[in-house]
Amino acid sequence: MSTAAKSYTAKNIVALEGLDPVRKRPGMYIGGVGMAGLHHLIWEVVDNSVDEAMNGHASEITVTLHKDGQTISVSDNGRGIPIDKHPKTKKPALEMVLTVLHAGGKFDGDNYKTAGGLHGVGASVVNALSKQLTAVVRRDGAQYRMTFARGKATSKLQKLKGAIRGSGTTITFTPDATIFPKIDFNTETIRLRLETASFLHRGLKVTYVDEVNKTKESYLHEDGIVDYLAKVMKERKANPIHEAPFTLRKDDDTRLELTVKWTESTDEHIRSYVNGIPTGNGGTHENGFKAGLNKAVRNYIDMHSLTPRGVKISHEDIREGLVAIVSIFIAEPQFQGQTKDRLNNSEVQAMVDGALRPALEQWMNNNRSTADAIIARIIAASRARAASRAASASVSRKGGAKRTLLPGKLSDCLTGGKSKTELFIVEGDSAGGSAKQGRDRNYQAILPLRGKVLNTESATLKKITENKEIQDMVASLGAGIGPNLDVASLRYDRIILLADADSDGHHITTLLLTFFYRHMPALIADGRLFIAVPPLFRIDIGKETHWAKDEEHREEILAKHKGRAIPEITRFKGLGEMMPKVLWNTTLNPQTRTLLKVEIDDHLETDRVISDLMGRDASARFRFIMERAEDAEGIDI
Template identity: 55%
Template sequence: MATATPSNYKASDIEVLEGLEAVRRRPSMYIGGVDHRGLHHLLWEVIDNCVDEFLAGHADTIKVTLHKDGEALTVGDNGRGIPVDKHPKYKKSALEVILTTLHAGGKFSDKNYARSGGLHGVGSSVVNALSSEMVATVHRDGFEWIQRYKRGRPTTPVKKAKPFKGHGTLIYFRPDDEIFRRIAFSTETIRQHLEDISYIHAGLKIRFTDEAKNETDEFYQPDGIKAYIEKLTKDEKKKPVHEVIFSTEKDDGQVKTELVLRWTEATDEQIRSYVNGIRTHAGGTHLNGVRSGILKAVKNYMDVHNVKPKGVSISAEDIREGMLGVVSVFHGDPMFQGQTKEKLNNPEVASIVEGLVRPTLETWLNNNASIADSILGRIILAARARQASRDAVAQVKRKTPGGKRTSLPGKLLDCRSNDAGESELFIVEGDSAGGTAASGRNSRTQAILPLRGKVLNTESLKINKVLANQEISDLVETLGAGVGANFDIHKLRYNRIILLMDADADGYHISTLLLTFFYRHMPELIRQEKLFIAQPPLYRITTSKESMYALDDMHKEQILASLAANRKVEISRFKGLGEMDASQLKETTLDPAKRVLLKVEIESQVDADETFHQLFGKDASERYRIIMSESALADDLDV
């Protein structure tokens, strides 16, 4: 790579991106990506602004309309309406300032919004920047006001359209196909998100209309998160250990906290966390406070009542196993990690939430002895199961400081590094591809584990049958972190686990089978963001001067469109990884500086559970139903 020197690095090389150009140039910084999730994040930003009007006490209804083509939406509320008068500094309408300027809005002080999710002041302007068309309609001051935009720039001034008695704001937007890979909003994703919001904001009325299906859904949950946990229990088919739900709430002026909780017979822990109505998928200090408060309350109760089970020690994991809960925090000045607001970082919130949860849960347990006995029985059962699993499954450790290595599968081509933090494991389809990957890898930090044939379908199988399979057993030994209840992320031998399969139907099938295993038996691997899917190219495009690689047919067409019409082009399609030589595989898939990895994430526990059950469960009729319902979307099958 060429290095800039004083002779070729000048003031004229400094580029300043004006207005919203930075958003269009680097959209992932603002919405997390230009994929399905990033597309829907545009909608969440507009909805969050409507919710803020509800939180401020000025609106009670939100209407969302997905238009017939499935590529544009209108979101409206009956709040105060965005101001349209001229801004004293910028000498143009406040509406235009808000929708065309980053970090502009009324949420930086507490004068208009005491608690808000849109504190960064970039949401609406980012949506505008990434939309090929936006229309803002404002009802206030007895009139309807309209302004139109294109890719972040106004195409008309703010116009007084007609007299109007109501009040509120409507935003119509169409995401830009120059930015997003595919524009296809999911009605189910939208519906689920809106339903979640209705539980978190008790009393908020939401109406969602899908024009293509001519369907309208209404969401209104006056009982809030108490009703939400009942829904989650039912939807996820979790058998509760106790019917009566623990609930607590407090508003100290700075932070309002609401928590509902119950233990179930499931083996996973699931506490959904929200801040100012926004789902924090990565948790944060509020969730840490909940967990710490629960741990201290249960341990205090056990100490006071002299509960000391013989033969096992109770860990935090045992106490949290099977917990299902919802925590919602409203804060006047939340500090989020990133614009997509995945995690809350306010340090003071942890102690505030813990200070609420610990005494109220301990009192609740003392006042409900039979429920407490059921919960403690569940916790002790988890501890005994964890101990049994610990005894049954041998843990595999990385090299000791003296260099001694425990036995590992013979087909594993391990890396030389003993530092798990810099090491990564490629799980490769077949010995042929494994050999190519071994030749192209960085042997110091990259390990290769080839798998032979289709992997076992582990859906609905007990752990003893899963471990009886040689391929799965080899995989578990290689990772070295155990499996099931005995999984310990701290013993993982590699920082990244990367699925590297052929870019065809068989490769996708094997990847999905492996994802099923990891989701069912090592979910912490996914929660800790250690699992990835490699993206080997499907095509090689060669001209007289260079070779380029395309991930799929759409990418191939984009590359061809960028080439001069008179250039001679040769296109070759890789039938599998084995057709690549080591240098090609390294350049496209193995080299961290050039490769593309997809991070595996669980966006919705309910949806993920249902999907795996439908795809790999024992009921074949579920798969038939999916195939028939989705067949219309299959324009080109790779068979």
């Protein structure tokens, strides 16, 4: 028996207690410790307040970002978390809710008909990952206070002096900087989420107080998702092809609300929610919506014999240009993970499908002129998609195709099959030349691109498919494009974007990311897209050589070696300046390089940012620049 085996005994088995598992593995509970995970703490507390409102016990929620930019308070006028002692633990219920996993009031089904929080972990997780947390409860004419730090109580439950009117709960917390790399909250992210909550819960007043920027906004939408659809349409600058939206509201055992409009846009945009929680990855409620929509439209087309000869209408044609809000409230939602971004309840699909199909079909028959305009839009989409497929077929290459179909400027790798192979999409012929010489040709392929890449956010599909650089990329990848994309046919295991480390290089990377996000999103979802991080500076200090990716990194290196030999600093004008061996050691070698994996934490926010920064509407970019002008310390011109 080996020494390692002998030393592995019972004493090596660690049983985490209390909230220690949350602090040890926060990603299991909030998805990660980046900005999305940080803001998830707010959503957990807000969802508890919303649950009170959903069940008729609260009408107002106030969220405050305090002056330090790192502390949040969430207050509601609900019933207030119980403060009496639990019969088994003899501890105040408030302490149990905030210090014990899976302790909450949503398991017995008596106090909450529907709820976003179901597992009894949200409040305790926030407590576990906070440097400090204070809970104030107002109920029975009195006010109570209890404090916590990193998941443990730091005071007993205190009854504050004086009588008080009303009831409710206020949770104030500051995230733990030893858990999160950054604990400064983004005010726009908070504002958008809170405004969305007011759309999804008609009659609920949501107030956001931003003490950092000294602003206060209140949201109250009596028309709910209909108002929300109008806002989304305005944001997306989408031209509708009909005026009044189709809206369905069903409120019995399961509450369903959805509203739909077709536009002239070439993509579909669906925002779905379960019990007020955004489901960025969809789920059975979205599947039911799509199925019911498809059946209703097809039934209308067949009933009125509207399909032209030779036109084959697909699901994608029916949903092209569609903008929809789908919101459902159910008693026992089954989410995929604690971050709740996908619904798994199988029965929901049939329920949504069954409710939507007859209602939409009846609406179309009662509004013939509107319905016929929608069908004309769908037929046009089908014809355009057929043309697009023909264009895509001319540049696509399946895995077994002959090498002659590949672009001439592609320097392919020698390894057959795609296991562990990499395609570097490189900015410019000169950089491509260095990369070709410096790579490991056994498994690394190089595709150089010339000039600025086409901005696909503001280009027509025809222009995109006719663009030579995009044709070369699609042909090299071999997986198709748009609706024809097949990840299984991808010729490489990884696609790596490699551009200069300066502002021009960042611009080119952004243009490429826009293309992949809009036209090959499955590659991002499958974890195939990466960004290389080449150095911007070479710093020679004595006999040592250091590589800095940007100005900040350069200053860190200089500060660390202050007082030693006078440094010699070289700023690379581009990757083409690097010797092949240097490019290999710093950027291509898997043992020494840095790669950033492209992931989507928040699909709605990503869509908005790309639309604002890359779309045709210049006013959104102007507003972005003006709002952040003071934050720019240095501009690379």
